[in-house]
Amino acid sequence: xxxxxxxxxxxxxxxxxxxxxxxxxxxxxxxxxxxxxxxxxxxxxxxxxxxxxxxxxxxxxxxxxxxxxxxxxxxxxxxxxxxxxxxxxxxxxxxxxxxxxxxxxxxxxxxxxxxxxxxxxxxxxxxxxxxxxxxxxxxxxxxxxxxxxxxxxxxxxxxxxxxxxxxxxxxxxxxxxxxxxxxxxxxxxxxxxxxxxxxxxxxxxxxxxxxxxxxxxxxxxxxxxxxxxxxxxxxxxxxxxxxxxxxxxxxxxxxxxxxxxxxxxxxxxxxxxxxxxxxxxxxxxxx
Amino acid sequence: xxxxxxxxxxxxxxxxxxxxxxxxxxxxxxxxxxxxxxxxxxxxxxxxxxxxxxxxxxxxxxxxxxxxxxxxxxxxxxxxxxxxxxxxxxxxxxxxxxxxxxxxxxxxxxxxxxxxxxxxxxxxxxxxxxxxxxxxxxxxxxxxxxxxxxxxxxxxxxxxxxxxxxxxxxxxxxxxxxxxxxxxxxxxxxxxxxxxxxxxxxxxxxxxxxxxxxxxxxxxxxxxxxxxxxxxxxxxxxxxxxxxxxxxxxxxxxxxxxxxxxxxxxxxxxxxxxxxxxxxxxxxxxxxxxxxxxxxxxxxxxxxxxxxxxxxxxxxxxxxxxxxxxxxxxxxxxxxxxxxxxxxxxxxxxxxxxxxxxxxxxxxxxxxxxxxxxxxxxxxxxxxxxxxxxxxxxxxxxxxxxxxxxxxxxxxxxxxxxxxxxxxxxxxxx
Numbered sequence: 001x002x003x004x005x006x007x008x009x010x011x012x013x014x015x016x017x018x019x020x021x022x023x024x025x026x027x028x029x030x031x032x033x034x035x036x037x038x039x040x041x042x043x044x045x046x047x048x049x050x051x052x053x054x055x056x057x058x059x060x061x062x063x064x065x066x067x068x069x070x071x072x073x074x075x076x077x078x079x080x081x082x083x084x085x086x087x088x089x090x091x092x093x094x095x096x097x098x099x100x101x102x103x104x105x106x107x108x109x110x111x112x113x114x115x116x117x118x119x120x121x122x123x124x125x126x127x128x129x130x131x132x133x134x135x136x137x138x139x140x141x142x143x144x145x146x147x148x149x150x151x152x153x154x155x156x157x158x159x160x161x162x163x164x165x166x167x168x169x170x171x172x173x174x175x176x177x178x179x180x181x182x183x184x185x186x187x188x189x190x191x192x193x194x195x196x197x198x199x200x201x202x203x204x205x206x207x208x209x210x211x212x213x214x215x216x217x218x219x220x221x222x223x224x225x226x227x228x229x230x231x232x233x234x235x236x237x238x239x240x241x242x243x244x245x246x247x248x249x250x251x252x253x254x255x256x257x258x259x260x261x262x263x264x265x266x267x268x269x270x271x272x273x274x275x276x277x278x279x280x281x282x283x284x285x286x287x
Numbered sequence: 288x289x290x291x292x293x294x295x296x297x298x299x300x301x302x303x304x305x306x307x308x309x310x311x312x313x314x315x316x317x318x319x320x321x322x323x324x325x326x327x328x329x330x331x332x333x334x335x336x337x338x339x340x341x342x343x344x345x346x347x348x349x350x351x352x353x354x355x356x357x358x359x360x361x362x363x364x365x366x367x368x369x370x371x372x373x374x375x376x377x378x379x380x381x382x383x384x385x386x387x388x389x390x391x392x393x394x395x396x397x398x399x400x401x402x403x404x405x406x407x408x409x410x411x412x413x414x415x416x417x418x419x420x421x422x423x424x425x426x427x428x429x430x431x432x433x434x435x436x437x438x439x440x441x442x443x444x445x446x447x448x449x450x451x452x453x454x455x456x457x458x459x460x461x462x463x464x465x466x467x468x469x470x471x472x473x474x475x476x477x478x479x480x481x482x483x484x485x486x487x488x489x490x491x492x493x494x495x496x497x498x499x500x501x502x503x504x505x506x507x508x509x510x511x512x513x514x515x516x517x518x519x520x521x522x523x524x525x526x527x528x529x530x531x532x533x534x535x536x537x538x539x540x541x542x543x544x545x546x547x548x549x550x551x552x553x554x555x556x557x558x559x560x561x562x563x564x565x566x567x568x569x570x571x572x573x574x575x576x577x578x579x580x581x582x583x584x585x586x587x588x589x590x591x592x593x594x595x596x597x598x599x600x601x602x603x604x605x606x607x608x609x610x611x612x613x614x615x616x617x618x619x620x621x622x623x624x625x626x627x628x629x630x631x632x633x634x635x636x637x638x639x640x641x642x643x644x645x646x647x648x649x650x651x652x653x654x655x656x657x658x659x660x661x662x663x664x665x666x667x668x669x670x671x672x673x674x675x676x677x678x679x680x681x682x683x684x685x686x687x688x689x690x691x692x693x694x695x696x697x698x699x700x701x702x703x704x705x706x707x708x709x710x711x712x713x714x715x716x717x
Binding site for chain 1 (some may be wrong): 327364
């Protein structure tokens with residue numbers, strides 16, 4: 001080592017500077033992304049008078065944790081929470097297993113018209129939900145399913161184009177040899193799917209699970225259309241009680257929004273590792 | 288493992304069966320165990336303040352007779368009508384629903400609501416404000432019964448008036464005075480507005496409302512007749528555009544961005560000194576607890592001899608087409624329009640109600656600012672016009688609004704904009 005090399009000329013220093021810059025950009029970026037979230041939390045802890053204040057304060061004067069309790073008590077939120085949980089869990093189970101089974105067919109079984117059928121399935125993603133809204137409602141109404149959870153749950157057991165696509169792409173990356181070896185051993189497709197594909201596609205399944213849970217948990221339109229009995233309502237419908245035609249109860253709306261957000265945030269953190277893996281597949285950077 | 292999986296599926300199927308079975312029981316015949324007809328009544332009144340009021344009214348009705356039981360269900364604001372559209376199409380709607388007062392004729396025309404003249408005596412109209420009644424009529428029949436209404440008034444900050452050397456007891460009577468007052472109320476520091484006296488399209492009186500105010504209360508349509516490009520409307524649009532030019536696009540946008548979320552109100556925050564809003568805006572001022580020193584006045588008239596024309600909105604009760612129990616539903620609607628129910632609603636929610644006697648008698652119970660504002664709102668009703676969307680041009684606003692915007696922001700002239708708006712709307716004719 002030459003004694004005349006200054007600290008700022010060393011690799012260590014350069015790495016240090018590089019890391020500092022990257023870290024600052026990341027921190028700054030996260031702050032920008034976190035601001036709305038903070039705003040929500042901060043509003044949820046203010047009094048209505050403070051929310052109406054101008055200029056708005058970033059920090060509440062005193063933390064009104066009672067908003068959370070009061071908001072919860074304005075309606076049967078416990079009941080609505082359990083309803084939402086029930087629907088979300090069943091939808092998640094359905095989405096994970098059914099879509100994976102369908103995807104297995106498209107990825108691993110050769111049959112006539114497979115690609116055409118797959119394209120048709122993908123094409124259903126192009127139809128905006130609002131176009132099918134009334135016909136679908138009429139169908140479920142004829143079946144006598146209005147005011148039950150069936151219209152919210154059953155479709156999850158009939159496959160979703162996006163999830164099928166996502167899982168199929170993931171399955172295509174799994175070498176044929178696994179399934180071929182199993183076939184040699186006399187395994188049925190159902191067995192191959194259950195014993196080989198499901199364990200190997202875990203990251204993708206968790207991704208589908210989180211998407212499905214999130215979708216069902218945050219769904220407003222489905223419960224809105226199909227449920228007529230307030231006892232069957234979900235949290236998203238309950239949240240709307242704070243929004244009137246003229247006035248909005250911001251403090252309650254925000255505190256309840258934070259509460260409703262928590263389960264999905266926890267879910268995300270618990271499964272984050274898998275989720276990131278899975279999200280990569282859907283954006284096509286892997287496989 | 289396989290066993291567990293199959294078990295899971297069987298459990299799910301069972302759950303579904305149980306769920307569907309439950310639903311069938313509750314809907315059987317639409318009668319409850321006492322043999323009463325159950326009426327499904329859907330509203331968007333689910334807040335802490337409104338829900339108890341409507342449920343008390345429902346409860347009173349249920350106790351007042353023993354043939355009908357009304358079940359109230361909250362459905363979110365705005366979405367309630369999406370749901371209703373789907374439910375009517377499927378032949379499975381609620382029995383009574385709250386709907387928008389300005390689109391009654393459209394639903395009648397499209398066969399989405401029941402003709403109430405089959406079930407309710409037309410004499411009911413004598414108890415209600417006549418201009419509200421007009422909105423529910425379609426081809427000599429009526430398809431709804433008015434419940435509440437709203438009317439626009441001018442709120443002004445009396446402290447700001449004193450500060451600007453204006454008489455706080457003399458609110459502007461004409462557009463000219465409004466402009467003079469506003470200029471005096473502006474507070475500008477280093478080129479930035481700290482307070483804006485007034486800006487016409489903030490609050491709840493849009494460019495279209497000012498144009499109707501200038502045009503003898505005529506909206507863009509009277510029936511199916513078009514009044515878009517009239518001399519008075521051109522002049523009014525010029526006036527609105529003038530404010531935008533005087534204050535500067537940047538300042539207007541900055542203010543709008545600051546208050547766009549609706550969490551804070553610029554009038555209550557004392558950043559704007561004169562504000563147009565519906566009368567129940569008073570409750571927002573009251574609930575901030577700041578004891579604001581405000582005054583109230585009708586919307587200024589276009590010219591000195593003109594009237595204080597303003598626009599109204601509101602809600603009606605309707606029976607969606609295909610409802611299972613229209614006769615019983617109609618009985619309940621009559622109760623909702625009665626003096627007793629209407630007075631209770633007005634008292635608790637501070638809304639303008641459709642029943643004349645109820646409105647007048649509730650005024651006697653109010654005191655202080657509450658009384659002042661409500662009195663003005665009642666007086667206002669005689670100058671309140673409703674501008675229902677015309678049957679032949681249901682979507683006219685989508686053609687008019689962009690042109691108004693273009694004229695206000697100086698991208699077009701008012702003359703050209705209204706000419707173009709009229710031509711565009713003509714192409715929409717059904």
